[in-house]
Amino acid sequence: MSLVPSFISSLSPYVPGKPIEETEREYGIKNAVKLASNENPLGPSPKAMEAIARALPKMHLYPDGASFYFKNRLADFLKVTPAELMLGNGSNELIEFLIRTFVHGDDELLISAGTFVVYKISAQAVGRKFVEVPMKERHYDLEAMAAAVTPKTRLVFIANPDNPTGSYQTEAALVRFLESVGEKVLVVMDEAYFEYVQAADYPNTMALRARFPNLIILRTFSKAYGLAGMRLGYGIARPELVDFVNRVRAPFNVSVIAQAGGIAALDDQEHVRRTVELNRKGLDQLTAELPGLGLSLTPSQSNFMLVDFHRPAMPLFEALLREGVITRPMGGYGFHSSLRINTGTEQDHEKLLGALKKVLSA
Numbered sequence: 001m002s003l004v005p006s007f008i009s010s011l012s013p014y015v016p017g018k019p020i021e022e023t024e025r026e027y028g029i030k031n032a033v034k035l036a037s038n039e040n041p042l043g044p045s046p047k048a049m050e051a052i053a054r055a056l057p058k059m060h061l062y063p064d065g066a067s068f069y070f071k072n073r074l075a076d077f078l079k080v081t082p083a084e085l086m087l088g089n090g091s092n093e094l095i096e097f098l099i100r101t102f103v104h105g106d107d108e109l110l111i112s113a114g115t116f117v118v119y120k121i122s123a124q125a126v127g128r129k130f131v132e133v134p135m136k137e138r139h140y141d142l143e144a145m146a147a148a149v150t151p152k153t154r155l156v157f158i159a160n161p162d163n164p165t166g167s168y169q170t171e172a173a174l175v176r177f178l179e180s181v182g183e184k185v186l187v188v189m190d191e192a193y194f195e196y197v198q199a200a201d202y203p204n205t206m207a208l209r210a211r212f213p214n215l216i217i218l219r220t221f222s223k224a225y226g227l228a229g230m231r232l233g234y235g236i237a238r239p240e241l242v243d244f245v246n247r248v249r250a251p252f253n254v255s256v257i258a259q260a261g262g263i264a265a266l267d268d269q270e271h272v273r274r275t276v277e278l279n280r281k282g283l284d285q286l287t288a289e290l291p292g293l294g295l296s297l298t299p300s301q302s303n304f305m306l307v308d309f310h311r312p313a314m315p316l317f318e319a320l321l322r323e324g325v326i327t328r329p330m331g332g333y334g335f336h337s338s339l340r341i342n343t344g345t346e347q348d349h350e351k352l353l354g355a356l357k358k359v360l361s362a
Contacts, residue, residue, distance in 0.1 A: 007127045012332075020326065029324045033348045036328040038163070038193075038304050040226035041344040042278060044261070045271040048227060051264035052257045063259060065251040070259040074234060077266050078206070083239040086246065089253045091192060091220040091233030096122045097245045098155060098216065098235075102186055103128045107154040112140045114165070114334050116190065119157045138298045138306065138335075139167045146180040156181065159190040161197060164330055164340045166300025171203040178212045186241070188216045193302035195224035195272060196279050202301065206236070213238055223303060224275050225265045232258040279303045282343030289353055293360055304342035306335065313339050316359055323355035 002009060024032050067087050075082045088094035099122050103109050109130040111119045123130040131153075133145045140158060149156075158177075161168040169177075178187060189205050205217050216237040222228035232254065235245070265271070286305055290297055296308040309316055317329045317339055328340040341352065 005127060007124050010124075012121075023321060023326055024324075027322050027324075029322070032324040032326055033344065033351050034326045035342050035344055035348060035352060036326045036340070037228070038223060038302070038340075038342045039228055040223060040275055040303075041348065042226060042271070042275050044226040045265050045268040047264040047268040047271070048225075048261040051260045052230075055257050055260035058256050061256065063252050063254060063256045067254050067259050070254070070262050073263045073266055078236065080206075080236060081239070084236055084242060086235040086237065086242045086249075087254050088233045088235070088249075089255075089258075090222060090231040091190065091218045091235070092118055092122075093231075093253065094218055094233055094235045094245075095119060095157070095188075095190075096126075097248055098186075098188060099123050099128055100126055100248050101245050103154050106152055108150070108152040110145060110148060110153050110156040110185075112145065112158075112162075114138070115140070115157075116159045116163045117333060135165075138165045140169060142169060142173050142177045146177050149181050149185060153181075153185050156185060156187045157190060158187065159192070160203065161193045161301040163192070163302065164304070164328070164333055164335070165298050165306050166302040166304060167298055168197065168199060168202060168301040170199075170201040171208075172201065174203045174205075175208070178208070178215065183212070183214045186214050186216055187212070188218060190218045192218070192220045193223055194219065196276055196303050197301045198280065199301055209236070216241065221262055221265060224272050225262075226271070226275065227258075227261055227265060230255070230258045230261055232262050278345070279343050281346075282349060285346070285349050286341070286343065289349075290356075293356055295356075304340050306330065306338050307341055308335070308338045310337055313337050319359035319362065320355050323351075323358060325352050325355045 020032050020034050024030060071082045071085050075085055086094060095118055099109060109123045109128055111130055111132055112135055113132040114135045120130060131148055133141060133148050135141060209215050216235060218235050221232040283300060287297060290307060298306040313329055317327055320327055330338045330340055
């Protein structure tokens, strides 16, 4: 007899990349550049680091289970009430909370194929049913997703911008989708990369909440705020939805240092501005340089690009590792000829481009 249910034994877990230090040791290289995890090349805000240092003497105490000061500061920043906010140990934890709270029995979760794999992993890990709709030219096909909604559909996840493609949905397309599915289906907009977006027609989901009360927004401090190692995410939803989610939340899920660092990071919007500007320059540089190497790019509104090599990408991934450049293979998402490469500093890009020229000519 199996020790676990079939939905656990058949689950393909998320496969993390190796630490930089282990990659350098294994391949005998130095000064490796990591462009694999969509991290902030500027690092965290100095103000956040100072706040974290001040919080360290309190590490023997449990964190404030209600995150009172952080939640009130965040509510003030977003111009919402604290009751509209849910907090997580990264937005990944909130994805799990939402699935556990709102999808049960014969209910179904609706997602796009080829999108952020955590939606599928989180659903399968708790035995929830999910339906995948194929992408259309590396974009969410919202029309097909709307057609796939049934009376069993309870929750829809839409990553906007999407990971790993970097593509996005316009406000007009999102409004059509929300009008089509109706208020009985909860629609979760995962906006982990929204600070990086440059497109003028990107949805203003905060404003759309008044019209569509079934809309839930997820955001994170891991990307533009440079706090990925602290794990701090948040969601915005109707108070009654937040109340239900809090019933499944562990009481101390946001750490002392995460709360302190989050407050200070919010108070350093100049750091976010510099991060976004560096990313814009990085996307411009990669967009200008990579096609000349025979590579195809999916236009990106995030801090990474999905790069198509038009041949199996795993050998190229390994070759780049030997050159000290760490990227992310996308075979697990169905993009077997592609690597996801995030933006970095100008020096990071020069090393990337030099390594690409070398391995592509070998």
